[in-house]
Amino acid sequence: MHQVLAGLATGGIYASVALALVMIYQATHHLNFAQGELAMFCTYLAWSLINAGFGYWPAFLLTVGLAFVLGVVIERVIIRPVENSPVLAVVVVFIGLLVILNSVTGWIYSYTIKTFPSPFPAEPFFGNKYMSSHEIGAIGITLVVLLLLYAFFRFTPLGLAMRAAAQNPASAKLVGIRVGWMLALGWGLAAAIGSIAGMMVAPIVFLDPNMMAGILLYAFAAALVGGVDSPGGAVFGGFLVGVLENVLGAFVIGNELKLAVALVLIIGVLVVKPTGFFGKVHVTRV
Amino acid sequence: MAALLQVSKLHAAYGPTRVLHGIDFSIEEGSITALLGANGAGKTTTLRALCAMVQTSGEVRFGGARIDGKATEDIVRLGIAHVPDGRGTFVNLSTEENLRLGAYVRKDRRAVEQDFERVYSYFPRLKERRHQQAGTLSGGEQQMLAVSRALMLRPRLLLLDEPSFGLAPLIVREIFDIMRAINQREKVSILLVEQNAAMALDLADHAYLIETGRVMLSGTSDEIKQDEAVRRSYLGY
Numbered sequence: 001m002h003q004v005l006a007g008l009a010t011g012g013i014y015a016s017v018a019l020a021l022v023m024i025y026q027a028t029h030h031l032n033f034a035q036g037e038l039a040m041f042c043t044y045l046a047w048s049l050i051n052a053g054f055g056y057w058p059a060f061l062l063t064v065g066l067a068f069v070l071g072v073v074i075e076r077v078i079i080r081p082v083e084n085s086p087v088l089a090v091v092v093v094f095i096g097l098l099v100i101l102n103s104v105t106g107w108i109y110s111y112t113i114k115t116f117p118s119p120f121p122a123e124p125f126f127g128n129k130y131m132s133s134h135e136i137g138a139i140g141i142t143l144v145v146l147l148l149l150y151a152f153f154r155f156t157p158l159g160l161a162m163r164a165a166a167q168n169p170a171s172a173k174l175v176g177i178r179v180g181w182m183l184a185l186g187w188g189l190a191a192a193i194g195s196i197a198g199m200m201v202a203p204i205v206f207l208d209p210n211m212m213a214g215i216l217l218y219a220f221a222a223a224l225v226g227g228v229d230s231p232g233g234a235v236f237g238g239f240l241v242g243v244l245e246n247v248l249g250a251f252v253i254g255n256e257l258k259l260a261v262a263l264v265l266i267i268g269v270l271v272v273k274p275t276g277f278f279g280k281v282h283v284t285r286v
Numbered sequence: 287m288a289a290l291l292q293v294s295k296l297h298a299a300y301g302p303t304r305v306l307h308g309i310d311f312s313i314e315e316g317s318i319t320a321l322l323g324a325n326g327a328g329k330t331t332t333l334r335a336l337c338a339m340v341q342t343s344g345e346v347r348f349g350g351a352r353i354d355g356k357a358t359e360d361i362v363r364l365g366i367a368h369v370p371d372g373r374g375t376f377v378n379l380s381t382e383e384n385l386r387l388g389a390y391v392r393k394d395r396r397a398v399e400q401d402f403e404r405v406y407s408y409f410p411r412l413k414e415r416r417h418q419q420a421g422t423l424s425g426g427e428q429q430m431l432a433v434s435r436a437l438m439l440r441p442r443l444l445l446l447d448e449p450s451f452g453l454a455p456l457i458v459r460e461i462f463d464i465m466r467a468i469n470q471r472e473k474v475s476i477l478l479v480e481q482n483a484a485m486a487l488d489l490a491d492h493a494y495l496i497e498t499g500r501v502m503l504s505g506t507s508d509e510i511k512q513d514e515a516v517r518r519s520y521l522g523y
Binding site: 157160161163164167168170171172173174175176177178179 | 337339357358359362363367368370374375376377378379383386387388390391435439
């Protein structure tokens with residue numbers, strides 16, 4: 001029971017990162033390999049802010065804002081010039097971004113592991129035996145983020161325009177949507193979601209420049225399980241991968257081989273059902 | 287009277303392939319103008335060139351001001367609505383969301399809400415299907431949706447690319463009748479690209495015949511209908 005619940009907590013974090021991946025994938029059909037490092041870098045920013053004397057929540061909000069701006073700037077400055085390049089060129093840019101963010105963080109903050117505070121009390125809520133307050137809080141925040149995103153895309157004109165731009169850029173331009181900016185906004189939102197995931201996971205795995213490597217892998221698995229073009233699927237996949245990883249890790253294969261669960265899932269999904277549970281089959285007319 | 291749209295020496299190319307070789311034409315305010323021609327003559331490219339969707343050179347004036355060199359999004363904001371080749375439906379969004387996107391650049395919220403009713407009055411079928419995913423509509427309904435989406439912009443000029451393509455004759459007639467009504471009631475000028483020359487000439491006031499990227503013939507629809515070569519090659523009698 002405890003393992004399942006703990007799995008839900010980490011699953012929420014995978015779900016957030018997977019959601020960030022899916023958002024960029026939907027808009028540009030690229031998988032952003034640097035998503036995890038971006039989240040890690042933002043978590044360090046939050047750490048700096050907290051150390052500079054900000055309270056946790058002001059630092060949290062400020063970090064989300066900074067992450068958004070960082071995402072927009074990266075899209076405008078780094079991704080835009082390679083927008084129409086072959087997919088390999090884009091992948092190389094993503095990997096370059098990953099390495100740069102990782103090294104820059106190590107250079108600024110050193111590679112020594114740091115602790116990161118949790119906003120939630122140390123003693124469990126209501127004296128329950130199963131989940132720590134941080135785990136419950138992380139799930140709660142994930143769900144709030146999801147609801148806000150859903151409402152944004154479903155009910156606001158800007159959200160509708162972003163969906164339109166992602167689906168059919170040519171038509172979107174013909175109704176006057178500035179498609180380039182919509183992509184930049186998508187990057188900003190994805191970076192902001194990633195930063196929240198980073199801040200939620202840092203108290204559990206501690207802060208170090210490589211903290212997101214494993215998480216990104218789980219998030220990839222989650223995105224694939226759910227269907228890489230389905231936001232709802234990504235969230236479902238995130239929770240599923242989190243639970244599977246914890247339960248299998250605790251009872252079947254042991255903690256050392258946990259990461260293999262993600263790899264097996266990725267390969268399994270790609271072989272058996274490449275579109276994932278909720279993905280759509282894309283048919284291209286020739 | 288100055289023309290609403292004045293095009294001179296318009297060239298267009300897809301990469302190294304040149305498609306338009308300096309065409310000239312103009313559209314009078316409130317009129318319906320047809321571009322006729324065979325497959326590959328450059329009709330669709332002409333519409334795309336007006337909206338900066340291909341590389342172009344030459345001069346395009348809309349309401350007197352130059353619009354060549356502007357981005358597609360900005361040209362749309364001036365009041366040019368383009369119903370593209372293939373209809374450009376947002377297939378995963380609902381009918382209503384498609385229409386809402388048509389009015390994306392408008393700020394007059396209340397008038398937009400009224401315009402939903404206005405386009406539904408032209409195409410009652412869309413109202414029945416307003417919550418349905420647009421990709422599941424029939425071809426004719428999607429064409430109606432494409433025209434309606436363009437009307438939601440409250441355009442001064444409507445560019446229509448082959449509205450008859452792939453549709454049953456009865457539905458084509460319905461759509462053409464509504465075009466005429468829209469033109470007369472709302473004073474929207476229309477530039478129509480059609481392969482079905484007979485129908486296009488019945489609807490239009492003026493027509494231009496394009497062959498391999500050049501204007502071969504222009505005049506009022508009646509003049510064009512009288513032309514011996516047009517009759518034999520395009521009208522088939």
